[in-house]
Amino acid sequence: MAITPRVLAAGIDGTQQSTPALQHCPVGQYPITHFRRSDATMSEQGRDGGCQCGAVRYRISGEPLMSAICHCTMCRRASAAPVVAWAMFEQSQVAFDGTPKIYASSEDAQRGFCGTCGTQISFTAGFIPGLIDITVGSLDQPEAIAPQFHYWHDEHLTWAKFDDTLPRHPGFPPME
Numbered sequence: 001m002a003i004t005p006r007v008l009a010a011g012i013d014g015t016q017q018s019t020p021a022l023q024h025c026p027v028g029q030y031p032i033t034h035f036r037r038s039d040a041t042m043s044e045q046g047r048d049g050g051c052q053c054g055a056v057r058y059r060i061s062g063e064p065l066m067s068a069i070c071h072c073t074m075c076r077r078a079s080a081a082p083v084v085a086w087a088m089f090e091q092s093q094v095a096f097d098g099t100p101k102i103y104a105s106s107e108d109a110q111r112g113f114c115g116t117c118g119t120q121i122s123f124t125a126g127f128i129p130g131l132i133d134i135t136v137g138s139l140d141q142p143e144a145i146a147p148q149f150h151y152w153h154d155e156h157l158t159w160a161k162f163d164d165t166l167p168r169h170p171g172f173p174p175m176e
C-alpha cells in the first residue's frame with residue numbers, strides 16, 4: 001500500500017515555503033512499527049553531535065529507527081543545501097545540552113537549530129508523535145549512520161547525483 005502524501009511533489013517555484021500542507025519532511029505519518037530497528041545501519045559509537053559553535057550539543061542512546069536522504073524543497077531551503085540526511089529516533093533517545101531554537105516550518109512541524117550559529121539540528125512534527133529526526137550532518141561522526149533510501153526524489157536537483165543503489169522514492173517511501 002502506497003502512502004499518499006498530503007501534497008504531491010510541489011512545484012519548485014519558491015512559493016511553497018508558506019504552504020501549510022507541505023509537512024512532508026522528514027518521513028511522516030508512519031506508525032512507529034513501520035520502522036524496524038534491525039534495518040538501521042548503526043554503530044555503537046558516534047552518537048554525539050551538535051552545532052557548529054557548540055552551543056547546542058546532544059547525546060543519542062540506542063539505534064536509529066531509520067535513516068534517509070531527503071531531497072524535498074523544505075529541507076533544501078532550511079539547510080541551504082542540496083539534500084539533507086536524517087536519522088529518526090524516539091525523543092526519549094535524544095538528550096540535549098543547550099536548547100535548539102525552534103522554527104515552525106509548517107503548521108504542524110518544527111525545525112530545531114542553533115540560535116547562535118544556525119546549524120540545523122532536528123525535526124519534530126505532530127504527525128510523528130514521540131519521534132525526532134536528527135540531521136546526520138550534525139553528528140560528530142556522521143559516517144556512523146548511513147542512509148537506507150532517498151525520498152522526495154521527485155524534487156531532487158538534477159545536478160545532485162549520488163553514486164549509490166539505494167531506493168529512490170518519488171515522495172514518501174511506500175508502506176511495507
Ligand SMILES: [Zn+2]
Nearest residue numbers: 025070072075
Ligand atoms: Zn525534506
Ligand SMILES: [Zn+2]
Nearest residue numbers: 051053114117
Ligand atoms: Zn551553534
